[in-house]
Amino acid sequence: MRTSSRISRTKRPGPARPTAPKAGPPRAPLEIFDAVGCFVLIEDASHTILYNNARLRGRYGDLVGRKCYAAIAGRTSSCPSCPITAILHEGKESFSCVMRDQKGRLYESSASPFLMPDGGRAVIQLLTDITAKRKAQAVISEYTTGLKTLVAEKTAELKESEILHRLLMERANDAIFTIDPQADRILTANRMAETMTGYSAEELLGLKNSELYAPGEFAGILRRLGDDEGSSRASAQIEMLRKTGAHFVADVSASAVDFRGRRIVLAICRDISQRLIIERHMRQLASVIENTSASVMIMDLNRRIVYANPAVQKMLGYRAEEMLGMRSADFFEGVPGNPPDLSGRIAREARNGLWEGEIFDRRKSGEVFPVSLRMCTIRDETGKLIGYAGISEEITRRKQIEEELIQKEKLSALGELISGIAHELNNPLTGVLGYAEILRQHDAPAELKEDIDRLHKEALRCQYLVRNLLTFSRKPPLRRVCASVNEIVGLAIDLKAHQFIANGIRVQTRLDPSIRKGMLDSNQLQQVFVNILTNAHHALMEKDGERLITVTSRHQNGAAEIAIANNGPHIPPDRIEKIFVPYFSTKEFGQGTGLGLSIAHGIVREHGGKIEVMSLEGRDTVFTVILPLIKPAEE
Numbered sequence: 001m002r003t004s005s006r007i008s009r010t011k012r013p014g015p016a017r018p019t020a021p022k023a024g025p026p027r028a029p030l031e032i033f034d035a036v037g038c039f040v041l042i043e044d045a046s047h048t049i050l051y052n053n054a055r056l057r058g059r060y061g062d063l064v065g066r067k068c069y070a071a072i073a074g075r076t077s078s079c080p081s082c083p084i085t086a087i088l089h090e091g092k093e094s095f096s097c098v099m100r101d102q103k104g105r106l107y108e109s110s111a112s113p114f115l116m117p118d119g120g121r122a123v124i125q126l127l128t129d130i131t132a133k134r135k136a137q138a139v140i141s142e143y144t145t146g147l148k149t150l151v152a153e154k155t156a157e158l159k160e161s162e163i164l165h166r167l168l169m170e171r172a173n174d175a176i177f178t179i180d181p182q183a184d185r186i187l188t189a190n191r192m193a194e195t196m197t198g199y200s201a202e203e204l205l206g207l208k209n210s211e212l213y214a215p216g217e218f219a220g221i222l223r224r225l226g227d228d229e230g231s232s233r234a235s236a237q238i239e240m241l242r243k244t245g246a247h248f249v250a251d252v253s254a255s256a257v258d259f260r261g262r263r264i265v266l267a268i269c270r271d272i273s274q275r276l277i278i279e280r281h282m283r284q285l286a287s288v289i290e291n292t293s294a295s296v297m298i299m300d301l302n303r304r305i306v307y308a309n310p311a312v313q314k315m316l317g318y319r320a321e322e323m324l325g326m327r328s329a330d331f332f333e334g335v336p337g338n339p340p341d342l343s344g345r346i347a348r349e350a351r352n353g354l355w356e357g358e359i360f361d362r363r364k365s366g367e368v369f370p371v372s373l374r375m376c377t378i379r380d381e382t383g384k385l386i387g388y389a390g391i392s393e394e395i396t397r398r399k400q401i402e403e404e405l406i407q408k409e410k411l412s413a414l415g416e417l418i419s420g421i422a423h424e425l426n427n428p429l430t431g432v433l434g435y436a437e438i439l440r441q442h443d444a445p446a447e448l449k450e451d452i453d454r455l456h457k458e459a460l461r462c463q464y465l466v467r468n469l470l471t472f473s474r475k476p477p478l479r480r481v482c483a484s485v486n487e488i489v490g491l492a493i494d495l496k497a498h499q500f501i502a503n504g505i506r507v508q509t510r511l512d513p514s515i516r517k518g519m520l521d522s523n524q525l526q527q528v529f530v531n532i533l534t535n536a537h538h539a540l541m542e543k544d545g546e547r548l549i550t551v552t553s554r555h556q557n558g559a560a561e562i563a564i565a566n567n568g569p570h571i572p573p574d575r576i577e578k579i580f581v582p583y584f585s586t587k588e589f590g591q592g593t594g595l596g597l598s599i600a601h602g603i604v605r606e607h608g609g610k611i612e613v614m615s616l617e618g619r620d621t622v623f624t625v626i627l628p629l630i631k632p633a634e635e
Contacts, residue, residue, distance in 0.1 A: 039107070039127035042114055043068050045088045047078055050122060068125075074102025083111030084123050098130070106131045175269040179209045181222055181256075182263065186212075196250075196271055198243030214239035214247060225256040225265065232256050240269065248273045295371075297390040298378070303328050303347065306387070315371075315394055317364035328375075328390055335360045335368055350375040350388060358395065370395050426466050433459040478606055480519040485560045485627060486511045486553055488522050492529035493551065496537065505540055505547040512554045518629035524603045525627075531596035532564050532623045539568035539621065550620070559609070560629055565622040571615040579613065 033040040033053040040053035041063075049063045049071060056063070060071065069075040069082075078085065079099060086095040095111045107127040114124040169176055175193035177186055189204040197204065197212060210218060217238040225234050235253040242248065250269045257264055289296050295312030297305050308323040316323070316331060329343035337360040339345075349355035356374040363369065371392045378387040436456040444452060493507060500507055533549065540547040550565045571579065580601040604611050608628050615621040 036126075039129075041068060041125040041127065042116075042122050043084055043125065044116075044120060044122050045084060047082075047084055050116070056127070072101050073099065083109060083125055087111055087113050087123050088121055099127075104131075105129060106134050173270075175250075175271075177204075177209070177267045177269070179265040179267060180262070181209075181265050184208045184210055187264070193269070196242075196269065197240075203243075212240055214241060218252075221252060221254050221267075222265070225254060237272065240271075249276055293393075295392045295394075297323075297328060297392075299328055299388040299390065301385065301387060303343075303388055312392070315363075315392075316361065322364075328388075331361045332359050335362050337368070346373075346375050350377060351385070353377065361392070370399055425462070429459065429462055429466060433463060478521040478524065480521055482517050483520045483522045483525075484517050485515055485520070485525075485562060485629075486513070488520070488525050489529050489551060489553065489562055492526050492533060495526075495530055496533045499537060500549070503537070503541060503547070505537060505549060508548065508550045510550075510552040512552075515553055515555045515560050516629050518560065518627060520607065520627065521603075525607070528600040528603050528625065529562070529564070531600045532625070534596060535623075536564060536566035536568065536621075539566055543568045555629075556626075558629060560627045562625045562627070563622055564625075565620040567620050570617045570619070570621055571613070576613055576615060580611070 030051055033051075034055070036053065037055070039056040039059070040051070041049060041056065042051035043049055047067045047069060049066055049068050052060075052063045063071040068084075069078050073079055081097040081099070083095040083097065086092045093113070095109075097109050099107050099109050101107065106129070108130045109125055109127055111123050111125045114122045116122050169188075169190045172190055172192055175196045176188075176190045177193055178188045179185070180187055186204050186207055186209050189201060191201075193199075193204060194201055199207065212218075217240070221234050221236060221238070225232050233253070233255050235251070237249055238252050239247055240250045240252075249272055251272045252267055252269050254265055254267045257266070289309050292309070293311055295315045296307075296309040297312055298307040299305055305323050305326050305328060308318075308320050313320055313323065318326075329346075332338055333343055342359065346355045354374065354376045356372075358370060358372050360368050361371050372395050373390060373392045375388060375390045377385055378389055380386050433456070436452060436459050439452045440456055489511065490509075493509065497507075499505075536549050540549070546567065548567045551562070552565075553560060553562045555561075579597050601611055604625055604627065609626045612624045612626070613622070614624075
């Protein structure tokens with residue numbers, strides 16, 4: 001491309017034709033033309049392009065050296081209205097025309113003389129693409145013609161339109177007013193305006209517009225409409241007044257237009273009082289559903305979930321987005337404990353109004369749990385069925401409580417039976433024990449003495465069992481005295497010492513002497529520790545090698561903790577959960593009553609404490625009794 005770093009326009013000698021162009025502007029770099037928003041060409045007298053700017057190159061490529069009429073217009077000779085001819089040959093100062101390129105684009109051309117750096121005469125031509133503008137003008141012209149025709153047609157229809165307008169105004173479901181805001185007067189009002197306000201048409205036309213609204217309400221609408229010429233719109237929920245003075249909320253949409261030199265406001269008002277009440281109730285209901293502890297699901301006609309409240313998400317372990325689209329039956333179909341075709345039965349009965357019952361659901365984790373479910377239909381205002389609602393509640397805890405109550409009732413009945421049997425056994429047993437004592441005091445043959453001793457021993461054992469039965473069936477009230485836990489534990493160990501020595505059981509004690517005294521029932525707590533020691537004794541009898549019981553005590557958080565450990569066989573996990581259940585025994589039939597630990601548990605609980613058990617394979621089994629102690633100030 002041929003360019004020059006600077007160009008200038010100077011006064012050139014006048015030709016032997018009309019007046020020559022005057023001197024041009026100061027010289028400037030050609031690159032300056034790359035920044036302008038139009039197309040720039042510089043051509044010499046032979047129509048050869050000397051320069052084209054970046055914008056022109058972007059559309060046609062570099063045209064330098066080519067004839068302008070060929071490169072742009074696609075012609076073989078100069079254009080009829082040629083700016084080069086007009087300026088360089090006819091001596092015009094400037095020249096404007098409209099030209100078309102070979103692709104049909106229209107350009108508005110503005111040309112001026114230009115002096116090249118070498119003194120050569122040239123023309124600078126600025127092209128502006130007006131293709132879109134001309135097309136728009138053509139469209140506007142076409143629309144103008146059509147509009148004139150349309151106006152003529154519409155004018156003929158005006159009378160019919162006015163009649164239709166009045167009919168629509170009168171039949172409209174909204175109150176429609178036309179208002180003169182300057183005079184604050186109602187100009188027209190339709191029939192619904194009469195119904196909504198309680199005024200007749202004649203009364204409305206005599207009213208000030210402001211009398212229909214709470215003070216200052218409609219003024220806000222007028223301020224938003226403004227005073228601009230033409231038309232504008234505004235809408236708001238505002239408080240209106242009926243003829244009776246009652247207030248109500250209306251949705252008001254207003255438009256301002258200039259009509260015959262004055263500003264008129266068209267106001268369309270809809271009473272939304274009832275809608276607002278319904279919306280408020282809906283918000284309250286939605287809030288209740290969102291925050292209730294009951295699990296709520298809403299389903300479509302295919303029983304696919306469209307809404308799940310937070311409670312049901314928490315209960316089932318799914319997020320809301322995971323549940324959407326799932327079937328309600330996905331949570332209970334095929335779950336053990338549910339009857340076959342449960343889903344179909346629920347659907348059939350719910351379609352008739354309501355289904356309720358107890359079923360088993362499955363959480364996302366796979367856990368099965370019981371729920372109480374109510375399934376009902378959702379219908380629209382016409383009574384058409386549009387969906388289902390399910391309200392459920394997990395009843396795991398309730399089932400546990402029911403089971404516990406049933407168990408308590410059984411135990412209560414069993415306790416009464418045991419008490420009666422124990423009393424019946426106690427009387428003859430006392431006689432047997434008495435006669436055994438008498439026989440032991442008399443000299444008896446050697447062959448009978450062993451039998452008498454055995455009779456006496458078994459009678460004592462029976463007496464111990466009967467006493468335990470009576471303790472279990474009729475727990476005596478606690479008789480609290482200020483006592484030392486360490487002393488009670490020591491007495492219990494002393495009572496079992498003979499049996500421990502006889503069976504090769506070693507006892508280690510580490511009792512904390514700083515433990516405070518507490519208000520305790522010494523006799524009953526002694527029985528607790530004897531029962532736990534007895535349980536350890538029986539466990540160690542199943543072990544070969546060293547048999548060791550370790551008893552420790554310490555003060556912890558205002559309570560005494562007494563730990564009794566043995567190195568016998570561990571208790572399986574499934575049995576640990578049951579060892580405090582009455583009549584449950586880990587021993588073989590006839591070797592235990594199953595009451596010892598149950599009685600111990602009850603006594604400790606009466607003291608406000610608890611018993612903890614830890615038994616792991618390869619480690620000691622430890623029973624820890626935790627008993628609250630009195631404060632030092634109370635000792």
